[in-house]
Amino acid sequence: MSQITAGRVLSREAYEQAIGTARAASSLYYGTGEAADAALDEAAEVTVLDDATYDQLVRDIAVTETEHPDWRVEASPTQVVGGDAGDVEHSAPMLSLDNVFSADELAEWHASLGKRLGRAPRYVVEPKLDGLALAARYQQGSLVQLITRGDGVHGEDVTFAAAAIAGLPQQLAQPLTLEVRGEVMLTDGQFTAANELRLANGDKPFVNPRNGVAGALRGSKDRTYVIPMTFFAYQVLALFGTPAGAGPNADSDYSAAIALLGELGVSTAATSPAQIAVVDTIEAAQEYIDSLLARRADLGFGIDGAVIKADSPADREQAGSSSRAPRWGIAFKFPADSRLTTLEEVIWQLGRTGVITPRARVKPVFVGGTTVTYATLHNPNDLARQGLMIGDTVMVLRAGEVIPRIEGAVVSARTGAEIPIEAPQMCPNCGSEIDRSQERWRCTRGRKCALPQSIRYAVARDCWDIESVGEKLVRQLVDNGLVTDVADVFTLTEEQLLTLERMGKTSAAKVLAEVEKAKTQPLARTLTALGVRGTGRSMSRRIARYFATMDAIQSADAAAFEEVDGIGPERAPVIVEELIELAPVIAKLREAGVSMTEPGATGRVVADENEAGEGGEAGEAGPSLPLTAESGKPMSVVVTGKMTGPLAELSRNEMNELIERAGGKSSGSVSKNTGLLVAAEEGSSKYTKAQTLGVPIESPEQFAERLEGFL
Structure with missing residues (x-):
C-alpha cells in the first residue's frame, strides 16, 4: 500500500547533503522562512519537498546512521523534532512519532512493544492529522497561551491567533x-x-492546506483580514494547580482524557467524521486504518495516516521514549495523495457541452497509487488567479479516486526560466469566438461545436446504452449531417443508415433495435445523456427522483433545484439556464417517444401549507419502497466486492441506480448510519466493520430477492 521503500545506505557526501535537505524542508514546512534561507544554503539543489519524498529521505538517513553510527549529527531528523525553536519552553517535550508504512511494519512494531511490556496493550487508533502542532494552556478554564511545537523543547507564542481557531474555546466548560x-x-x-x-x-x-496553515497561523498577527482555522486535540496534560479529583491525571486512560476534552468543548478526532477506535488487537487496529483510508477523501480535512497509541498510562510509562519519539505510539503513513512535480504544458480542450478547459501535462509522478501525467486546472480564470507558469513546481493532488488536480505553484522554487501560460483567443476546436462571461469559458457554438463528444457520451452504457453506435459511426452520422443534436439519434431510419460506409441491413437493424430500446430508459438516464452542466450521473438520479417527471424538472426554478441534495445557490441557476437551452432537444426527445418519467418516483409531496404530506419530506422516497426506512427516509446502502447471481452483470453505476430506484441511497463507506451492506464475500474491511457496528449484511442473491420487481 505504501510508496515508501525500506531505505538505502547513502555515501558520506550524500548523507550530509540529505541532512541539509531535510533541515531546509522542515524549516519551510514549520518555520517562518527566515531559518529556511540559511538551511537552503546547504541544500541548494532542493528547495521544497512533498511529504512522501521527505519521508523517504528520512528513511534513507536512518538506514545510513544504523550502518554508520559515527556519522550521526545532532541536526539529523532522526534526533530532533522539525521546526524552529521559539522563546517559550514546553511544560514537557512535544515529541514526534516514528512512522511505519505497511501492515507488516505495524505488526513488527506491535510485537516489539508487546515484548517490552510483557503483554499486548490496548490501543487507541485515530487519524494522523495533517496540520501544525500546537499546545494550548488553560488557567482555571481560560485560554492563556498558544505555543507551536518548535523544536519540541521550545516553541513560538502564537496566542494572538487564538480568535481565528475553531475548536479551541476561549473558555472551557469547567474551570x-x-x-x-x-x-x-x-x-x-x-x-x-x-x-x-x-x-x-x-x-x-x-x-x-498542509503548507498553508503555517502561513495562516503566523501571518495573522499583521494581516488585515482573518483566516479561520480549526483545531483538533490529541493530548491533554494536567498542570500544577488542578483541583484534586478534577480533570485528567496520571491515571487517566488516553481515551477517557479525549472524551473529557469533548465535554469541555474542545474539538477532537472523536467528535469529527473520522472518529477514533479503542481496540484490543493489532488486527482490529489495522481494520480501522483500512476504513480510515477508504474514507480519507470524504472527511473534509487533511490526514496523511493513522496514529496507534497505547491507551493505558501505565503502558506508556513502561514503554518510555527515545530522544525524539515515544515508544508507545506509532504513525501509520498512508500513500501520498499529493506530490510535487513540474508543469510541462497546458492543453486547452473542448468538453461535450462546448466548455473550454485547461488541462495540465506534468512530469510523470507516482501519487495516490498511480502514475499521474495529466491533471485538471479547473477553469481559465482560476488558472490566472493562481498565477501558474510553464516550468513551475506544482502540487498535484489525487485524493481518493478523484481526477488529479493542480493545487498551486511553489513560487519560491522558481528559477526565472518559467514561461507564462497563453490563453486561447479563439475556440481551439472550431476557431469560433469564446464566451468569457462566466468562470468556465465556452465556445459560442456551444454543444454544436462538441457534437461528436456529446453523442458518444449520450449513447454510452451509463446513459442510453446504445452499444452499436460506436465512435466511427458517430463520426459518420455527424459528418453526413444525419444528426445535429443528441435527439436526432432517435429519428434515424434504415434508409439513412444504409447510406453509410460498412452499414448493411443486419447492422442497421441492430442499431434501430437498440435505439428503440433506449426510449424506455428511465428519466435519470436521459437527464444524464443530455449532459446538463452542473450535473453528472449521481446528481441526475437525485434530480429525477426528486421531481419524477421531465415536465416538473423544466417547470422548476432555481429555488426548487436548491432543495435537491447537493445543489447549492451557485449550481441551481446554471441548471435552470441549461434546461432552457436544451428545451428544443427535450421537445424532440418527447416527440420521438423517449420516456420522460422516473420509475418508482412520485416527486415532491408537499402540502399547500408547505408541510410534508404522506410521502415524507420533500424529495424523500415513499415508505412503500423496499429500501425506504419507516421514517420515509432513504436507507443508506453500501456495496462491496464483485456482484454474483442476478446482479452479476450490473456495473457499479447500475447498482447505484438500482438502489436509488428502490428508494435507497448509495454510499461508499460503512458507518453507524449505514442501513445495509451488500457483500459478495466475507472478510473485507467493510464486512468486518459492518459486523462490529451491527449493520445488517446481505449477499447479492439476498439483495436481488429483496428488490424483486426492480431489476
Missing part, C-alpha cells in the same frame, strides 16, 4: 487548569475560503 495539545489545520472549506481572501487582498494563494 480546569491544563494543557491541550493537538493540530491546527485548514479544513477543505477553510482552505478554499482562505485563498479567496488572499487573492482578494492581492496575496498569493496557499499551495495546499
